[in-house]
Amino acid sequence: MKWMTTTATALIATLAFAGAASAAGELNIYNWGDYTSPELIKKFEQQFDVKVTVTDYDSNDTALAKVRAGGHGFDIVVPSANYVPIWVKEGLLVEARPDQMENFKNVDPRWIDVAWDPGRHYTVPWQWGLTGIGVNTSVYKGDINTSAIFLDPPAELAGKINVAPEMNDVLFATIKYFGGDWCTMDKDVLRKTRDKLVEAKAKWLAMDYSVTEKLPAGDYSAVYYWNGAIMRSRAKNADIKFGYPKEGFPFFMDSVAILKDAKNPENAKLFMNFIMDPENAAMISAFAKYANGIKGSEKFLPADMQTAPELVVPTEFEAAGEFLIACDPEVQQLYSKIWTEVQK
Template sequence: MKKALLAAISMMAIGALAGPALADGELHIYNWGNYTNPDLIKKFEETYKVKVTMDDYDSNETMLSKVRAGNSGYDIVVPTDYTVQIMIGEGLLEKTEPSQMENFKNVRPEFVNVYWDDGRHYSVPWQFGTTTFTVNIAKYKGDINTLAILFDTPADLKGRINMLDDINSVMHAAERYLGIPRCGDDKANLKKLNDLLQKAKPDWRTFSYDTQAKMLSGDVDVTQDWNGDSFRIRQKLPTATYAWPKEGIEGWMDNVTVLKGAKNLENAKLFQNFIMDPKNAALISDFAGYDNGIKDSHQYAANPDWASSPEINIPKDAPTPEFVKPCSPEVVAIYNKIWTNLRK
């Protein structure tokens, strides 16, 4: 207790010398569910004397709808790459200039000049990963590294599959299986896409983001999901195996951004800088299991098996993950019609 008190006093003294590190007030964060380490938030609160409140969402579309409606009350949101580009285009984000922040030097070079925010004027990395699917290989012994698992389902897995309730992940996976372009507007290809999804749907059990519960309860034997999520499933179900389908892999990065007109703008900027510290980035990955885009963070990981795990490290013979830019409004409209019909 005495050591803890002395440490706290020391931290306060250091903060006093640092000047800007002494903050106060509030910060309101809107992030994906089950995605934020409480220890990270506690550390930020104690470092800057800022009270953080959090709400969560289950899709970029849910978050974007709320933000577009206005007066959300949030300072920070955590959109995926393509959504960042959309939000910048619509004037929904503050230009916080992360590239000028103290900890920006820690961002991995490949994540500086990114298509969604070239040079990082609005966003900083939160976590990145891939989207394929996880199979319980105790229930299925065949080849899992193919999207045929989802779209030409083997007899052993029919009715045992959960798909993400995510229009883009489902659509783009089907396009990869068909060998047609992502976001293409060719009517013949869009018909092939619709036909494939309608054919596959009877072999699926559910559409849900609650992938861990689905797999761990035994409700399904396959779930479309993300690599960090699959890592967390495997900690409790050792036979859960993440697939690297030969037809292609979805890549993505979630990013911390600040909403235009954020009430707690300076605290939001502090948070952006805070998570670019390798020790803090490691806390993010410790909780959710994804890589984070910050140099030297792996050495601080609490789980020594995480950095070398098969979910995080892409096999040399697997396709390079593809980051898909936003589709045109015309294609989005057609996607929405296909999706609405699929979800009936």
């Protein structure tokens, strides 16, 4: 590193202060519920003198419909990987070029040239994880490493199950349960998938997002849900255990993007760069208990996240995991029809 003169250092400090001062204003974030660290938001507000408002949504489809309708007032959205291409294709996002931002150097190389945003011209990593099984082992002591927990529930769990109300995650696991491939159009597999979900739903108690409260409290005895939420549940109830569906389970990544009609695009860019700082990325993960995709964040994470059974995939189940990608429109239409029938 080159030595800097006192004058040069003072000039840089002055410019940095001016940049922070000019950032004063607002930032409106539209994100998944219970997914944003209050500590992170407080730090950003204090550092840049920006008032942040976070509004929750409950699914990718909800977020997309709200923004499509216009008049939303949001600057930032956090779509999942399989939805990012839809947002880009419909012209809903700014090509913010986070790959040219100062902190982009901290992004783990595996998350740069991604299929949904090659080279990261639109998005930066927020968190990533997988969808699996959470079971209260004081209620059920059998094998939990299977999607049968929610598709063919054992008697102990029937009527006590919650399933994430996210179409692609549920269809993925069910299609894999019947030996199919994601994005398949095989009529036999899809018929079995539809019939099984309609049958199984009668044995579920709910399809909602209240897992971190209701699973440890005993309101649910089993869930098909996201690993971070199940880890948070285990912190409240040691009987909660995590299972990896051996038939197949989906990985996901949610990423921060700036909306085309954002009222505060410069503050949104500041936030993008801010969350690519390792210490800040660790704050995101420490709150919601998912991995973040930023190199160097590990040293700032709580020790229990390094070895958590919900976050460290056992070798025997690694091959069962597959990244949830966007299917072709005609496939997605078929899946939407199945989902509509399941929700009746």
